[in-house]
Amino acid sequence: MGLTRVNLLAGLIGAYIIRHPEIEAPLGLPSGNGYDRPLIIFDRNFRTDGSLYMNFTGNNPTIHPQWRPEYFGDAIIVNGKAWPRMNVRRRKYRFRIINASNARFFKFFFMNGLTFIHVGSDSVYLERPVTLKEILLGPSEIADVIVDFSESKSHSAILANGAPYPYPSGDPVNEANSKVMKFIIKYQREVDTWPFPNKLIKYPSPDLSNASVTRYIAMFEYTSNINEPTHLYLNGKSYNEPATETPKVGTTEVWDVINLTGDNHPLHIHVGLFVVLDQTELVDIEAFKDCMTKMNDAIKCQISKYARGKKVQVLAHEKGWKNVYKMTPGYVTKILVRFSYIHSNASYVFDATKEPGYVYHCHILDHEDNVMIRPLKFIN
Structure with a gap:
């Protein structure tokens, strides 16, 4: 209690995937050979020597000397790297996007118009896939998506962010925190054998x-x-x-x-x-x-x-x-x-x-x- 924000700020963040082959294999979603990847995304501030920076003076120092309502950083980190690049082929990839920020919301979209095929939220599949141009994730929310890079007309795609901070009525994103990561797409086209499922998993309806x-x-x-x-x-x-x-x-x-x-x-x-x-x-x-x-x-x-x-x-x-x-x-x-x-x-x-x-x-x-x-x- 009281230290969660500091512990996670220091880097105590990870992800693991629990698979149920009998249920998931028939869905035919991208898997293996790096085609199924978690993207753990959060924001940080750094000193000039590369160490993590957090303002240790609170908004009300006489009442609570250290607490600030929200921590925001200008550097966007993906899987431990700031504004990384990832080489991808012209085919479908599955990304499990996790917002691991202390307080920042992300409104994800591709600057070149690529879409997300949304197949699951948090720990549960959808009944049917939903195609989206943008996805809003609050801290700790997870979006399980498929991105088809064969649909790109260019050889790169920037995953961007458009969510103000604090959300929804805070400051607009700036040049630094509006960019998340860049995908470098191979020139060569290929045959993608992964099918696109029309149905996923139907759970008992809420009553x-x-x-x-x-x-x-x-x-x-x-x-x-x-x-x-x-x-x-x-x-x-x-x-x-x-x-x-x-x-x-x-x-x-x-x-x-x-x-x-x-x-x-x-x-x-x-x-x-x-x-x-x-x-x-x-x-x-x-x-x-x-x-x-x-x-x-x-x-x-x-x-x-x-x-x-x-x-x-x-x-x-x-x-x-x-x-x-x-x-x-x-x-x-x-x-x-x-x-x-x-x-x-x-x-x-x-x-x-x-x-x-x-x-x-x-x-x-x-x-x-x-x-x-x-x-x-x-x-x-």
Whole structure:
């Protein structure tokens, strides 16, 4: 607690791929010979001697001497290298793109117009592939994509970034952090034998009628007298306060996540996968925020009176099961959370009720550390 942002900033980041050959082999996705690669992408700042740089003075040094609301770096790192190049052939490649930044969102796109064939999010496949021109990933989100370099009319392709920071209303990208990596594409054309699947994996559909509990999860931000953020809370509570989210193992719940801040917060629920049902804008949000700040009770503050603005459509490639999702500021995001295995609806084979339990939190690491994180305790 409090050190996650520093530990990952220092480089304690990695990835491994768990494969299920019997299920995945029939899909015919690119594999072997370097055609299936993780791209672990994050941002860093460096001193002139090449060492990592982090500003050790906080925004409110008299209150919290070291904490800053978000860490952003101008150098974009991919698999340990700054702005790397990768030689590719004119064929399909599979990339598992992981946003491993502390706080930066990435809006990925190819400057020469290449597209992404999106086949999976986080740890779950889509039912059908979705073709996209750009992909927005919050910290810790994963996009499993196929890129067909035979479609390129040029011999190089730059993977770029267009997300402002903080997201969504922060500074626009600059020359440095708008570029991610460059692909050098071989001149020679070749026959690509990898098929393009029309169907992937269909999991049991989420059943709203089976939801046993509806919970309201409010995201708060607190500021100093100079209007600088000091800390963030979920449901107005610190991490050290007793757990209030105590789901029963094997059940399904509805969570209405109320974002009362100006930032987009990628929510992560440990050992729980969820489906986003809808996002509804809060009208007259300042009045609702005032009530929530005083009472911290969505029902008593008549959330139904305020959650009646415009709806944000869940994008096709994000309609499946997720374990991280972006909570739009000023909106209520309704999610259906499953505390069991989604492929079979069977309960866990391990004892989830054992201490010390689990957590749910914002995956902006600087927010998680101070202190947008709450305990999650399971019961039988």
